[in-house]
Amino acid sequence: LLTVPAPPDDLCLRRNRAAAALLFLSGMRATEFCTLTVKCIDIPQRQVKQFPTLGVKTKNLKGAVTYLYNIPDLLEVVAEWDSFLRSHHIMFWFPRIEAPFGDQQLTNDSPGQDRRDNLREGQYELFQKAGLKPMSPHKFRHGHALFGLKRARDIGDFKAVSMNLMHESLSITDGV
Numbered sequence: 001l002l003t004v005p006a007p008p009d010d011l012c013l014r015r016n017r018a019a020a021a022l023l024f025l026s027g028m029r030a031t032e033f034c035t036l037t038v039k040c041i042d043i044p045q046r047q048v049k050q051f052p053t054l055g056v057k058t059k060n061l062k063g064a065v066t067y068l069y070n071i072p073d074l075l076e077v078v079a080e081w082d083s084f085l086r087s088h089h090i091m092f093w094f095p096r097i098e099a100p101f102g103d104q105q106l107t108n109d110s111p112g113q114d115r116r117d118n119l120r121e122g123q124y125e126l127f128q129k130a131g132l133k134p135m136s137p138h139k140f141r142h143g144h145a146l147f148g149l150k151r152a153r154d155i156g157d158f159k160a161v162s163m164n165l166m167h168e169s170l171s172i173t174d175g176v
Contacts, residue, residue, distance in 0.1 A: 002077055004129045011097050011104040013129075016122035018081030019094055021074040023137055026066060027144030027165050030137045031057050034115040036093045038086055043079045046070060050166065058166065066164045069147065094119060141165070145173065 001020045006013040023033060026048050035057040040049045050056045051063035068075065085093065088106060094115065095106045124134040148161035162173035 001126055001130050001132070002073060004126060009104070011106060012122065013126070014081060014084075015094065015097065016126045018077050019119060019137075020123060020126060020140065021077040022068075022093070023140035024143055024147075025068040025071060025074050025078065027141050027148075028066070029059060029141060030116050030119055032059075033137070034092075034094050034111050034119055037091055038082065038093055041082060041093060043068075043075070043082055046075070062166055064163070064166050066166065069144070149173070 002017060004013070004017065006017050008014075019033070022028075023030075026033075028036070028048070028050070032050055035055060036048070036050075037055055040051075040054050040056060041047075042049075046068040048066045048068065050058055050066055052058055052061050053063065056063075068078070082093070085095070085106075089108075090106050091108045092111060094111075096109045096111075096115065096118070098105050098107055119137050123137050127134040145161060145165060148164070149158065152158045152161060158173070159170060162170050165173060167173045
């Protein structure tokens with residue numbers, strides 16, 4: 001997906017590539033991802049603050065600091081997009097994009113129900129441009145879990161994956 005060329009002026013494609021990378025690195029659910037603000041992400045520490053008090057809509061109103069996998073190629077795409085958003089004073093990490101007169105512009109509009117639809121549609125478009133069968137954004141969460149579980153050496157590693165996914169128990173993670 002990262003091999004799909006993203007010209008600097010194609011904000012939608014750049015956002016969608018960065019979304020795919022962050023979804024895999026973090027294992028976040030789509031709703032959490034779509035409500036994530038820039039201030040919740042700390043790329044150098046590879047941390048994501050998923051707290052309802054910061055505006056993140058989490059399942060069952062749980063809050064946690066979660067961590068990004070250390071995969072340099074994916075982190076590079078995420079860091080580039082994050083830096084771009086911060087330099088343009090954009091509040092949401094997956095901002096709404098308007099295209100009046102053909103020019104794409106990022107907005108600071110609050111996330112609505114359409115944001116999840118935009119995420120899904122954007123990922124489908126990215127998969128198609130890469131020549132791959134489209135998959136839902138939730139598949140990145142499963143990919144995150146499998147990546148971590150296949151590398152787990154002991155129960156501590158297994159628990160770390162479970163906690164990063166914000167699962168209620170290890171048995172839920174085990175069901176993956």
